Amino acid sequence: MKYKRTILLVIYLGVILSLLACNSEEDATNDNNQEDQNGKNILTVAYDNKPPGLDPHITTATITKDFTSPIFETLVALDSELEPQPMLAEEWEISEDGKTYTFKLREGVKFHNGKEMTSEDVIASYDKWVEVSSLGKSNFADATFEAEDDYTVVMQLPERNTVTLIALSNTIQYLAIMPKEIVDNAGADGVTEYVGTGPYEVKEWRADQYLHLKKFEDYQPLSTPADGFAGKKEVLVDELHLEIVDDASTRVAGLISGQYDMATLLPYDDYDRLENDPNITVYTPDNGFAMMVFNKKHGFFSDVKARQAINYALDLEEVLLAAYSSEKFAAPSHALVPEIQTSFYREEGIDRYNQKDIEKAKELLDEIGYDGEEIVFLVSRAYEDHYNAAVSVQQQLKEVGINVKLDVYDWATLLTHREDETAWDMFATGFSYEPHPLNNIWLDSATQYPGWTNSPEIDSFIEQIRTAASPEEASDYFGELQDEFYNYLPLVKYGDTKNIHATRSNIKGYDYSLSHVFWNVSKE
Structure with missing residues (x-):
């Protein structure tokens, strides 16, 4: 009887250990493959710091640009050669004396709240940007920006300014186009609703923890080739999770384990370790x-x-x-x-x-x-x-x-x-x-x-x-x-x-020509 009880105990323990192993494997799979969460394909990025806010008109913090560039767009966008290209403005004309810029807006572009973007939204966004941004004040304090019709806006400068298109397409403290009604309700600390025309819309924002974005189903990309911040923006994952992970060793460990698909600002001392890991792709862009x-x-x-x-x-x-x-x-x-x-x-x-x-x-x-x-x-x-x-x-x-x-x-x-x-x-x-x-x-x-x-x-x-x-x-x-x-x-x-940034090797299409660009990125 004692022998039989010993065999039964061994069998029982074996079953328990097998179940624990299965659960561990399942947990590891969930950590490394977030497609399983509610059937969604999720790109998770461990970010080094928290942004001071999500109103890109106000702050010069690069991290605000990184968090908000999937949400908001500009009239003009920079390509990888730092040349201005069409974005929300499909074309523009410059007068012979260089003082008048006429922008023709794309028609049918929707904000995340379902409203169509028109001249009134562009004018309201521009007026706020010039008032609160250092970049706007220094370049356009004496300029006017007026609507000619629903899809045409005209900028009148007091004198030629060779920086005009570059300033309008700048990626830091940038001229994000927002709905007029949201701009009109902005306080001294900026807007409190984050609604743009970009490929992702806000799902959840917890200032000290994360920004979770989801695919904007009504996004209308350009047909021109993707190039820097310009061209076609295609959403290839269902959600983008920007996690605030201020401890660098945690970002490295999470990237190696597969908890994170991407991680930013990694320690210089970890470069060789990451470079020699076949599951990691390392980027060292000019900062x-x-x-x-x-x-x-x-x-x-x-x-x-x-x-x-x-x-x-x-x-x-x-x-x-x-x-x-x-x-x-x-x-x-x-x-x-x-x-x-x-x-x-x-x-x-x-x-x-x-x-x-x-x-x-x-x-x-x-x-x-x-x-x-x-x-x-x-x-x-x-x-x-x-x-x-x-x-x-x-x-x-x-x-x-x-x-x-x-x-x-x-x-x-x-x-x-x-x-x-x-x-x-x-x-x-x-x-x-x-x-x-x-x-x-x-x-x-x-x-x-x-x-x-x-x-x-x-x-x-x-x-x-x-x-x-x-x-x-x-x-x-x-x-x-x-x-x-x-x-x-x-x-x-x-x-x-x-800087040192890195992705898991199954992340494709990541581009760092100007900054972190999260559209056109897929997770295999």
């Missing part, structure tokens, strides 16, 4: 450049000699190595545009980049009477490269006798905190290269971007570039602007940088 911005409105750095002292003191190659681990992901560069942007790439200012002259720095500090006062440097560990660069800057400046305190915040809090001119002296950030260098909102006094550039000389060059009669003339003026940048020093550019 733009990393920098620290001076508060030029209040405090120590309102004196240009203080800014110049910092610029003399730093070894920027050391800063880049501390932040990016390898020259594969960062490179010294003085220019305000990438070298491939040949129409504006200039050598002016190279003699004042990465000078590493500690004695000159000390001399300037003595001239202005620096006595060891605390310098507050805002930084966020949401971007480890920002933080690691700031630690290197802090250590280097200590050797010169400058007392730097790092104030560390989450990214959304930093964006809010930097609006207070009395609360900081420097902050760490990064910028993508713009399709036109004048779209760098930290250059223009009119934008009032935190740091508060106020240089009549730079403003004069900006105006000359905008109204230049030829590309060659604009390039020459930009060379003079870049020279003045290194005199005035609104910020210190560390160098050009790359």
Whole structure:
């Protein structure tokens, strides 16, 4: 009897273990293949940070652009060569004097709420954008935008502006077209309903956790080939889940396990591990450049000699190595545009980049009477490269006798905190290269971007570039602007940088020509 009971116990345990194994396999399948959830094909992206909001008119945060570009569209869109192409405007005409732009809208385009887009929605969106966005204010404060009929809008400029189409198609703080009634109800913090004409519509938004989007069934794509933000946008998955996963190791582990289909801003130290995983595809796109911005409105750095002292003191190659681990992901560069942007790439200012002259720095500090006062440097560990660069800057400046305190915040809090001119002296950030260098909102006094550039000389060059009669003339003026940048020093550019993003190998059609593009992406 004891022998029989032992056999029955073994059989019973075997059944239990088999059931547990089946359940584990089923759980793993559900983790790795989210098509099984309610029969939907879901693309899940682990995102590095939370956006400060979902109104793209207001914020310059790149993450807001990434979260909202599937929802909203613009009149004009940039292709992968940074050339403006039709999107909600099917065509346009420019007057001979360059002051009048007439846009013909596509007919029959629907918003997510079922309403057809017409001129009144475009005008309302434009008026709000010019009022609240740095980009709109700096380019179109004195322009008018009026409806000629339901599908024609006319922009009248006071003078030629060579940046017009680039500004209207810019991907940061962009001119998202929204229904007039939603725009009219917007408060100081922007719209609270997120309704656009894009290929995805909002399913659920939890500000600290995720944005879940679903396919917009009535979306009407263009027929032209997909190219950057332009051309055909095809939705090949039922839902797009943008999950906020601020811990980098969790993003890496989730990508490797298959919990996430894609993950952004992965640690540089994990590059080799991911690159050697046959189930992972790694992308290292150009990111733009990393920098620290001076508060030029209040405090120590309102004196240009203080800014110049910092610029003399730093070894920027050391800063880049501390932040990016390898020259594969960062490179010294003085220019305000990438070298491939040949129409504006200039050598002016190279003699004042990465000078590493500690004695000159000390001399300037003595001239202005620096006595060891605390310098507050805002930084966020949401971007480890920002933080690691700031630690290197802090250590280097200590050797010169400058007392730097790092104030560390989450990214959304930093964006809010930097609006207070009395609360900081420097902050760490990064910028993508713009399709036109004048779209760098930290250059223009009119934008009032935190740091508060106020240089009549730079403003004069900006105006000359905008109204230049030829590309060659604009390039020459930009060379003079870049020279003045290194005199005035609104910020210190560390160098050009790359990011690490990755997908599972079964993700097809992913494009990073300009940014994360989630349409035309399939999950096999």
